[in-house]
Amino acid sequence: MAAPLLLGIDLGGTKIEAVALDGSAGGEEAIVLRRRVPTPRDGGYEAILAGVAELSREVAAEVGVDLRTAPLGVGMPGGITRAGLVKNSNTTCLNGRPFRTDLEALLGRSIAFDNDANCFTLAEARLGAASAHAGGVVFGVIMGTGVGGGIAVRGEVWPGAQGIAGEWGHHAVFPDRGPLCYCGGRGCLELFASGTAVEADYAERAGERRKLAEIAERRGSDPHADAAIARLLEAFGRGLANVIDILDPSAVVLGGGLSNLDFLYSEGRDRVASLVFNDELVTPILPNRLGDSAGVIGAALLALAR
Structure with a gap:
């Protein structure tokens, strides 16, 4: 049938x-x-x-x-x-x-x-980039205007006791820095690793606004872009290392606008590896396959x- x-x-x-x-x-x-x-x-x-x-x-x-x-x-x-x-x-x-x-x-x-x-996480675990890891734990990441995430365990969404599993955007990576988040906390990852945050950081440093893709392209020729991307990489590394330390997922899949930044899979991965509580990082960090x-x-x- x-x-x-x-x-x-x-x-x-x-x-x-x-x-x-x-x-x-x-x-x-x-x-x-x-x-x-x-x-x-x-x-x-x-x-x-x-x-x-x-x-x-x-x-x-x-x-x-x-x-x-x-x-x-x-x-x-x-x-x-x-x-x-x-x-x-x-x-x-x-x-x-x-x-x-x-x-x-x-x-x-x-x-x-x-x-x-x-x-997003369920789709990428079942039919997308992490399908080879669907029998384990997949952590799906959304990094765009905001930062969110989800967890799939053996191909099913894991909601958590309070329905907030995967909400890594609202754990503090720099608790002594940055403005208050709308959630009431300070230092939330979303304030440093979202596209909105990177663009705002660049504007504060340079005195003019540019889109995320342009900021990324200006690395190496614009010190303000260098600084904004360096802060993004530090936040990404700290945030994802924390998740991996706690969850130890079979795979991580990135989605949202920032998932198109190639350096997250090289420099970003290196930063995660330097901070994770192990002498090596074996967890694959994958670009999404299913797009929008x-x-x-x-x-x-x-x-x-x-």
Whole structure:
């Protein structure tokens, strides 16, 4: 019997993406159908809720599956409180609202649900860069506007007792430096190793703003770029060494905009190796394989795990 198609929705700040996924295939070849529509942020909570529901119906109809029974998973930034309310979403109109409950009511069915970092990790562990390590522990990293992460154990998301497993962006790497983080802490990794942080650090040093890619290109010819990247590498090394000391994962996969910086896999790895509590670093630090498809593929795979 053929494997059932899995449906996945990735709700982002600017786009809602949906896929129909062949769970028996591998990598991007598993995608049977993919659709993207803009997130109707200006319409507020109700418009976003309706947009996700409508896209789910359209994709299910196009691939010929019954939306009431087809495996369906949804991923989005942020998490869900014990009371079932969204927290920490960058689409702020969702915070404090029972998005999962309301979507289930609108579609008349239950839904697998998780945050975008966990979806990324699940996809890269099952079908992506860390598939050779799926039987162990995979730590997935998101380094972009912010810093997040997820943990997959034997090919399943490990949420943790409080639903915060993998949130390495909010452990302190420089507790005596930097401004207060929005989380209330000081010295959080996100304040030093996100694209936003690197660009802000460069602007403070140079008196002008540049994009991350340009800052990276100016290494060796611009002392301000040298200093900003040096701080990034130090934070990355400290932060990831801490994670490896505690978790000792089978593999680490990098995602987000900073994952495109080649030096993280050479100089960054060397910095991690110099700080990890061992005389060698055997954990592979891998670039993602699924790109911006990882989140929505992971959402679909959530449904397979139910």
